[in-house]
Amino acid sequence: MNKVGRSEIRVDAFDKATGRTKYYEDRMPAGALYIRIKHAEIAHGFVRRVDTAAAVAIPGVVKVLTCFDVPEIDFPTAGHPWSMDPGHQDVADRRLLNRHVRYWGDDVAVVIAENEVAANQGVRALKVEYEELPFVIDAQKAMEPGAPQLHERFPNNILKHTDIRKGDYQAAIQEPGLICVDKWYDTPTVQHCHIENFGCYAYEENGRIVVVSSTQIPHIIRRAVGQALGRPWADIEIIKPYIGGGFGNKQDVLYEPLCAWCTTQVGGRCVRLDCAREETFVSNRVRHAIRFHIITWLRRDGTIVARKVDCFSNQGAYASHGHSIVAKAMGSFPQHYPCDNMECDAYTVYTNRPAAGAMRGYGMPQASFADESNIEDCARAIGMDSYEFRKKNVMPRGFHDAFTGNTNYYDTYRECMAKGAAYIDFERKKKEFANDTGDIRRGIGLATFWYNTAVYPISLETSSNRMLLNLDGTVTFQCGETEIGQGADTAYAQMVAEAVGLASYRDVRVKSCQDTDITPTGLGAYASRQTYVAGFSIRQTADILREKILKYANEVTRQAVGCMDIVDGNIIRKEDGIILMSLKELAMTAQYNPVHSEHITAESTYTIRNNAFSFGCTFAEVEVDIPMCKVTLKNIVNVHDCGRLINPALAAAQVHGGMSMGIGYGLSEQLIFDEKTGKPLNGNLLDYKLSTILDHPHLEAEFIENPEPTSPFGTKALGEPPVCSCAPAIRNAILNATGVAIDHNPINPHVLFAEFSKAGLIQDDWREEEK
C-alpha cells in the first residue's frame, strides 16, 4: 500500500499535545547567564561613548560589552547557502554590535548577568551618548540626492538595481488605440509573529563553541557564526531543537553570532539570549515593504501589449536577504501574465528601518498584491470580466522558463480557478452582488499566483540524509532539512517508508533535532523546497539502503538480488510473492552474524538541478459596511496545485496558516513608524493587529493534484504559496463591492475612511457641523 498520499497523524503530534516537546528554552542548562541587549533609541547616528560604570556596579552583572569591544569583522546574515563565487556572496554590512546606529532598535551594547533582573537593570543603567544624524524611512526618498547615507559602499542607499528587458516597450506603446492603466501600489512592513520568540544559548565545549538555537537553518548558521567571530567554521556546532514557528525570520542569522561571542567573553560559561516580543518585532527581521509602479498597455480585446514595472524595495538598515526578495518579485511579472514587451526595474534601498529579510512568500505577496490589483484594474478599464481577462492572459499551458527550466505542464491555472469559482459560487454571486446599493454591500474577488519551489539555479540546491536499519527492522532517518512546524518530519517518514518498502511511516524514526556535528548537511527550511529536495535524496539513499539489504539477504536466502524486493517490511521473492524473511530478522542476523557482521546503513547527497512551478488562486467574498468603514470577510477559498500531496491533511493545514497570514496582510497587519523620530510605534501583539480566530471565516483549502514530473514523489511547493494571493483577492472583492480601488494594504478602517471619503461614498458630516 502507498505510504504517501495518506493523511497520517504527525510523528510529533503526541508530544506536542502533551507539552513534552522541548524547544530551546526548555533545554536550558541550569545557571546560564542572561544576555540583554541595549537597543539604540535614535534612528540614525553614531555612538560616541557608552558609560558602563553604573551598570557594572549592579550586583549580579558579570560583564558589559559595547560596540567598541566587538571584533572588527563585518558579516552577512542572509540564510543563503555559501557561494564559492565571491560575486554571489551575501553583503556583509553589520557587526556584532554597531557604532554606526542605522535604525531605532540597533544593537549597541550587551549586559551579561547572573539573573534576568540584573541584566535588565544593567541595560537601563547604561548611558549612551550619540551623535545624531538625519534619518530616512521611505525607500524612494532615500534614493534622492542629499538623503542621509546608511552605508558608505552604497551611494544613494541603493543596495542593488536589476532589470528585465523583453521586446521593445517604447515601440510597442506607439500602437494607436491602446488603453493605458498607470498606477502605484504600496505594501507595508509586517512581521512574522511566530509565537515562540527567537532565542538561543551558547557555551564552550572542548575549545569549540556550541550554540543551541531556535533556527530554521542550522548548517548555514554554523558558517555565519564562524564568519562573524573570525573562527574556523568547524569550530562551531549548532544544535536545532523543535522550534515554535519561523516563517523566514529564523531563516536569518539573528543573534547566534552575538551569543556565541558572549560565551567567549565570559570564559566559555553558558549564556542565553532570549528575545522579548518587542525585540522580535523591531530587532529581528521584517517583510520588505515594496512599492510598485505598473504601467500596462492593452488592446480593447483584452490583449496585454506592453508592461512597465518599477519596484522599490525598502531594505531597512542592513542587507540581510537584500535584493533577492524584490528580484524574485520582479521576476514573477513576465511569467505570470506573459507579454511581448516588458521593461522591469527593481531597486533595493537601505533606509533607517528594521532590517527586512525572508518572510513566507519571499517577495511574492507583495508582487501578487500589485500585479493582481493591476490586472483587475486593467480588466475594468476595458470593461472586461476580470476572470475572463485572467483566463485569456495568465501563463498558458506549455509555458517554459529557460532560466529555471520550469515548464507549466498542465492547464493548472484554469483548473484552479474553475475549482475555486465552483466552490464559492462565483458567477451567481457576482450577478447577485452587483445589485447591492445600500450602506452594506457585498463583493467577490479573485487573484492568482505562481511560485518557484526551490532556488535552483540561483543558489546551490543540495540535500543529504542518512538511513540506519535498526534491529527491529525500522529505519532511523536524519537529514539537514528542518521541522519548523510545517510537518516536514512526517512527510519524510512517509516518503522513506515508501522508498525503502516499510510497513508504515511509523517504522521510520525521524531524528528531528539537527546537530551540525552529526546531521548530514542540508540547507534547511526556506523557499518551499524541503519536501521537493528531500524527495530526491530520500529516493537515492533508500536505493542504496535497499541494495545493501538485498545483498545481505542474498547471503542468507541464496535468492538472487534481482529476484527479491522489500515490501511492507519484508523481503519477498518477486515471482511468487512469498516472504523470505522480515527486515527485523535480516537486521538481527546481519548485526550478530559471527562471520560477517554488518550494521546496514546508507548515506548520500543529491545535488538538485531542477525547479518546479507551483500554482494557485484565492477567491474571497466580503461584506463592506460603508459608513462603518468595516470589511467582513465572509468566505474564502484557496486552490493549489502543489503536485501530488504527500499528506493531504497536513497540506490543508499548511494552506490554512498561509491564508491566515494573507488575510492579516490584506486587512490588518502593519508595523507603523513615527515620521518624526523613526521609532516603531506598535511592535507588540496588542497594537500590531494579528488575526485572531474572530477575524476569519472558515478557511477552505482545495487542491488540483497534477503530479510534478521532475520530482521522484510528484510533489512541489506548498509552504509559502498559500499566503500569496489572499490580500489581492480581498482587495478585488472590496473593489467589486464598492467600486473603490484601494492600492495599498492593509485595507483597515483608517484606510477605508480616507478612500471612501475621497470617493464620495461617505460624507464627513461631523466636520461639516463643526464649521
Add this chain to the structure above:
Amino acid sequence: MSQYKLIHCTINGKEVEKMVDVRASLTDMLRDDYHLTSVKKGCEVGECGACNVLIDGEAFNSCIYLAVWAEGKHIETLEGLLSPEGELSDIQRSFVEETAIQCGFCIPGFIMTAVEILNTGKLYTDDQLRRLLSGHLCRCTGYENIFRAVKKTMYRRHGKPIDF
C-alpha cells in the same frame, strides 16, 4: 518586604510548597521551579495566551499572574491532562486527530482554555466558541483545525453528531 515568600498550592493534583520570589510570575514558578515546560512564553504581557493555565478551574495567562497569588489555589497545566497510564484526554486526542497542531507552541495554552470551555458542560454555537477561543494567538494553523478539534470534543461530550 521580604523578597521571598513561602507559597502552598496544588499543582496538577499534588500539594506543594515553595519559596518564591515575590516578583516572579506564575509562569516563572511553573517553568523554573516545577519544570512544567508546557507553559510557554510568547509575549509575557498577556497578549498571546501561550502561558495559559487553569487556576481553580478558570483559565488565566500565567505570565501576568504573580506566583504569590497562587497561595491556596489549584493549578492545572497541560502536563496534568495525561492519565497516569499515559492516555491522552479527549481534547488532546481531538487536537491530534484534527491536525490542529503544527509548531505546537500555542497548543498547551489553547488546550487549557478548551478544557475550561468543555468543563462548563454547555453546547456553544460556533460564534460563541470562536469568541471563547479568541484570547489565543496562533500563526501556523489559521485556527481552522483548532476550532474543529474543540467543537468535535464538545459535540462528543454531548453525544451529538457533528456537522462542521
